[in-house]
Amino acid sequence: MSGIGHQIRIFGVCATLILFLVGITYIMFFKMYEYLILHIYKILINFIDNNYHLIHNILHMNVYKFKSRWDVVKAFLNYYKPYKGLFFIDFGSAIVVGLLELIFPLITSIYIDRLLPTNHWNLIVIFGLVLLGVFAIASVLKFVVTYWGHKLGTNIERDMRNDLYSHIQKLNFKYFDNQKSGKLIGRLTNDLMDIGEAAHHGPEDIFLSIMTLIGAFIIMLTIDVKLALITFCVVPIVFILAIYFNQKMSRAFKGLFANVSRFNELIADNVGGIRLVQAFTNERHEQQKFNRINDDFRATKLKAYNYMSWNVTISHIAQKLTLVIVLIVGSYFVLHGDLSYGGIVAFIMITNVLFKPLEQINMIIELFPKAIAGFNNFREILAIDPEIQDDPQAIKMPSKPKTIQYKDVSFGYGETPILNKMNLTIYQGEKIALVGPSGSGKTTISSLLPRFYEVDEGDILFDGQSIQSIRLASLRSEIGVVQQDVFLFSGTLRDNIVYGHLEADEAQIWEAIRHAQLENFINELPFGLDTLVGERGTKLSGGQKQRISIARMFLKDPSIIILDEATSALDIETENKIQKAFKKLSEHRTSLIIAHRLSTIKDVDRIIFIKDGQILEEGSHEALMQHEGPYKQLYLSQFTDVETF
Numbered sequence: 172m173s174g175i176g177h178q179i180r181i182f183g184v185c186a187t188l189i190l191f192l193v194g195i196t197y198i199m200f201f202k203m204y205e206y207l208i209l210h211i212y213k214i215l216i217n218f219i220d221n222n223y224h225l226i227h228n229i230l231h232m233n234v235y236k237f238k239s240r241w242d243v244v245k246a247f248l249n250y251y252k253p254y255k256g257l258f259f260i261d262f263g264s265a266i267v268v269g270l271l272e273l274i275f276p277l278i279t280s281i282y283i284d285r286l287l288p289t290n291h292w293n294l295i296v297i298f299g300l301v302l303l304g305v306f307a308i309a310s311v312l313k314f315v316v317t318y319w320g321h322k323l324g325t326n327i328e329r330d331m332r333n334d335l336y337s338h339i340q341k342l343n344f345k346y347f348d349n350q351k352s353g354k355l356i357g358r359l360t361n362d363l364m365d366i367g368e369a370a371h372h373g374p375e376d377i378f379l380s381i382m383t384l385i386g387a388f389i390i391m392l393t394i395d396v397k398l399a400l401i402t403f404c405v406v407p408i409v410f411i412l413a414i415y416f417n418q419k420m421s422r423a424f425k426g427l428f429a430n431v432s433r434f435n436e437l438i439a440d441n442v443g444g445i446r447l448v449q450a451f452t453n454e455r456h457e458q459q460k461f462n463r464i465n466d467d468f469r470a471t472k473l474k475a476y477n478y479m480s481w482n483v484t485i486s487h488i489a490q491k492l493t494l495v496i497v498l499i500v501g502s503y504f505v506l507h508g509d510l511s512y513g514g515i516v517a518f519i520m521i522t523n524v525l526f527k528p529l530e531q532i533n534m535i536i537e538l539f540p541k542a543i544a545g546f547n548n549f550r551e552i553l554a555i556d557p558e559i560q561d562d563p564q565a566i567k568m569p570s571k572p573k574t575i576q577y578k579d580v581s582f583g584y585g586e587t588p589i590l591n592k593m594n595l596t597i598y599q600g601e602k603i604a605l606v607g608p609s610g611s612g613k614t615t616i617s618s619l620l621p622r623f624y625e626v627d628e629g630d631i632l633f634d635g636q637s638i639q640s641i642r643l644a645s646l647r648s649e650i651g652v653v654q655q656d657v658f659l660f661s662g663t664l665r666d667n668i669v670y671g672h673l674e675a676d677e678a679q680i681w682e683a684i685r686h687a688q689l690e691n692f693i694n695e696l697p698f699g700l701d702t703l704v705g706e707r708g709t710k711l712s713g714g715q716k717q718r719i720s721i722a723r724m725f726l727k728d729p730s731i732i733i734l735d736e737a738t739s740a741l742d743i744e745t746e747n748k749i750q751k752a753f754k755k756l757s758e759h760r761t762s763l764i765i766a767h768r769l770s771t772i773k774d775v776d777r778i779i780f781i782k783d784g785q786i787l788e789e790g791s792h793e794a795l796m797q798h799e800g801p802y803k804q805l806y807l808s809q810f811t812d813v814e815t816f
Contacts, residue, residue, distance in 0.1 A: 243543075243546070243547070243550070246550060247370075247373075247546060248374075250327045250330055250331060250370070251323075251327070251370075251374075253326075253330070254323055254326055254327070257319060257322065257323045257326070258323055260315065260319055261315065261316055261319045261320040261323055261371070261375065262374070262375055262378075264312040264313075264315040264316045264319075265312075265316045265320070265375050265379055266378075266379070266382070267308075267309075267312055268309055268312050268313055268316060269379045269382060269383055269386075270386075271305060271308075271309045272383070272524055272527070273383065273386045273387060273390060273521075273524060275520070276390065276516075276517040276518075276520035276521040276524065277390060277517060278302070279513065279516060279517055279520060280394070280511075280513035280514055280516065280517035281513070282298065282513070283511075283512055283513030283516055283517075284511050284512065284513035284514070285513075286298060316375075320371040320372075320375065321367070321368075321371050323370065323371055324366075324367035324368055324369070324370040324371030324372075325367045327366065327367060327370040328363055328364075328366045328367035328370065331363055331366055331549060332359060332363055334553065335358065335359055335363075335549055335552060335553065336359060338552065338553055338555075339355065339359075339552065341557045341560075342555060342557050342558075343557055343558045343559045343623070343624065343625070344618070344623045344624055345558060345584075345624060346555065346558070348584070351436040351439070351440075352436075352439050354432045354435060354436055356435050356439065357431050357432045357434075357435040358432075358548055358549065358552055361431045361435075361545075362431075362544070362545035362548045362549060363545055363549060364541075364545070365538060365541040365542040365545055366542055366545055366546060366549075368538055368542065369538055369539060369542030369543075369546075372531075372534070372535065372538065373535070373539070373542075376531045376532075376534070376535055377535070379528065379531070380528030380529075380531050380532055381528070383524065383525070383527060383528040384406065384525065384528050387521050387522075387524050387525040388403055388525070390517075390521050391403070391518065391521055391522075391525070394510075394514050394517055394518050394521070395501075395504065395509070395510055395514065395518065397504075398497060398500060398501055398504065398510070398518060401496060401497075401500060402493055402496075402497055402522060402525065405489050405490070405492070405493045406525075406529070408489060409486050409489055409529050409532075412482055412485055412486060416478050416479070416481065416482035419478040420475050420478045420479060420482075423471060423474045423475035423478060424475055424541045424544045425544045426471045426474075427468070427471050427472055427475060427541075427544075430464065430467055430468040430471055431468070433464050433467075434464060434465075434468065437460060437461060437464060441457055441461075486529060486530075490526045490529070493522065493526075494519065494522055494523075497518060497519060497522050498519065501514075501515040501518055501519070502515065558625055559622055559624075559625050559643065560643075561642050561643055562639060562640060564640070565640055565641060565642040565643075566636065566640055566641060566642065566645075567641070567642060567645045568633065568641050568642070568645040568646045568648070568649050569633050569634040569636060570649075570730070571599060571649075571730040571761075572599065572633040572634045572649075572730070572731075572761075573598065573599045573634055574596060574597070574598055574599070574632070574633075574634060574635075575596070575597040575620070575631070575632070575633055575731070575761065576594075576595070576596045576597075576631065576632040576635075577593055577594060577595040577596075577616070577619075577629070577631055578594060578629050578630050578631070578632060579592050579593070579594060579628065579629035579630075580592070580593045580594075580619065580626050580628070580629035580630070580631065581593070581626065581627050581628035581629055582615060582619060582624065582626050582627050582628075583627060588784065589612045589615045589784050590612050590615060590616070590784040591783075591784045591785060592628075592629070593612075593616075593629075593784060593785065593786060594786075595616075595779065595786065597761060597763070598761075599761055600759060600760070600761055601761055601762070601776045601777065602757060602762045602764065602774075602775040602776045602777070603762065603763050603764065603775065603776065603777050603778075603779060604764045604765075604766065604772040604775040604777070604778045604779065605617070605763065605764070605765045605779050605781060606765075606766070606769060606772070606778060606779070606780055606781070606802065606805065607780055607781040607782050607787075607801075607805075608782060608805075611781045611782045611783060611784070612781050612783075612784045613765045613781055614735060614765060616763075616781070617652070617733045617735055617763055617765060619631060620650060620731070620733065620763070621646065621647050621650045621652065621733075622638055622643060622646060622647075626638075633646075648727075648729070649729050649730045649731055650729050650730075650731045650732075650733065651671075651723075651724040651727050651729035651731070651732050651733065652733045652735060653717065653720045653721055653724055653732070653733065653734045653735065653753070654720070654735045655717070655735060657708065657713075657716040657717055657719065657720040658707065658708075659704050659707055659708030659711070659716055659719065660704075661703075661704065661705060661706040661707065662703070662704065663698075663700065663701050663702060663703055663704065664693065664696075664699075664700045664701070664702050664704060664719065665680070665700040665701060667704060667708075667719055667723070668680060668683065668684065668700070668719060668722045668723060668726065669726065670723055671683070671722070671723030671724060671725070671726035671727035672726035672727055672728070675726050679726060680700070680726070682725070683722040683723075683725035683726045684722055686721075686722070686725045686752060686755050686756065687718045687719070687721040687722035687725060687752045687756075688718055688748040688749070688751055688752045689715075689718050689719065689722055692715065692718075712745070713745075714745030714746075714748065714749060717749055718748065718749060718752055721749070721752045721753060721756055724756055725756060729760070730760055730761065731760065731761045731762075731763070732756060732757055732760050732761070732762045732763070733762075733763045733765075734753060734762065734763070734764045734765065734766070735765050746768075746771070750771060762775075768809070769805065769806045769809055770809070772792070773792040774792075775791075775792070776791070777789055777790065777791065778790065778791065778792060778795055778802060780795070780800070780801050780802045780805075782801065787800070787801050788800050788801065788802060
């Protein structure tokens, strides 16, 4: 009687524990979903009552969303094509490892229920050695999955980054005028960081999770049907939670990437303009701006981690609750002879195996929102078609064109018109100077010639050939641009000079250096051509940078030269050196000069005076000085105190 009483007390304790755990489960899960269901129900009823006429459109919208998501999946899977062999090695190894994990609980059950009772020690040792061999194979395959799988992901990440960089190189100037460099840097770096992990873990983990769930459930059914059904009730709850928190985290991580872009933009601006910041003693102002973005970033990240933590915590509770229920109910079945000792051990082990895919799903939920947000940003840029592209029938640029004709050309930046029905003809070997007040369209004229921008109306002709019918690479190879704000890469002098002709030999490099009036300067440097110039050439003066730009042009050897305001804001000695270099550069070449110092262009063949996108007058310096026109007025204003324009 005492034995029966003891069993009753144990059963009572177990029943109380189960009821307590079920109560917690009800409070934590079902109450939350009851609230969600009621809330969603009210929203749906109100929506249907007030927006019945939109339901048809919404259904079509859902179909569109499905197609759009499928397009994203297809675009992502296309990057696997070059690595099919690597993918199948990784995928196949992962499947074998997954199957071995599924089989091991069954082997354990056989070992406990059938092998141990035989008392055959030699057989037990052999069995153990076989298991050791299986584990060795599994370990090798695990290495393959870990290393080769990540190699696959890294290759895909590299390919995406190459594609994005290549596409950005093709985008026109108008796109870059409206973008911040920090944002583009973020797209190329941070946004693709998680792509490699998603590429490796995505298809593999999803397939293995499904395979393991189905396999584990089938094995559970073979051990004990009732216990299997009780255990598997937890799975839908975890899946519903996964979907719910995935949506929340996707939105949070999208905001996170936006904050990272703002970070990059601010840092790029601050580092690039650090001299201005310190000159105006605005360090505190910049620090406050950074702190605000940093705080926003922290808040967004904590929001994402909050959703993640709830998902992981509730899933963990569900898993441990299931293990306790399996242990208690399974023990009850063992005590009543419905389940063997090996069976309950195998069932507990397979329950742990069952939860591995659920843990993988949680990992995917943590990873995928970041990867998807990054991939969508990646596709967003790839979806931008370059405004300026070669026509399929495009031809080669005429060699040393005899005429360049602007024919009724109109152009504007956005809603701001710059040129209006402008006509201009430039002849081979002619030196043309464009002058006029700031904002009159001088730089725009020079930017349209290499087709950095597309004309809004009219055309530009080279020996009668439309600029749109000429291949871009051919066109730009014939045109050299020397700008006032010279861009130098943060390498050596040699790196920046040979940029005009990457295959130039030493003799060609030094010939270009001599023509650009740089020989004495470089010979005085301790490291000569191997001297580092600093970021954007910060270690060099403006005149030195301009002469490096001219040296590039000597190596490029184009037939058309554009000198864009390259002689303004320089001392007389430096200006003279640049003028000598440019005079040598412009020999036997068609030259287009934009300058504010009119004293430097008196010897050009023709001066074009432009105002408000219109040519007001043109002629030689002597001819234009013969009558009272805008050029003479501008010229005199530079040598008197008369204020003009």
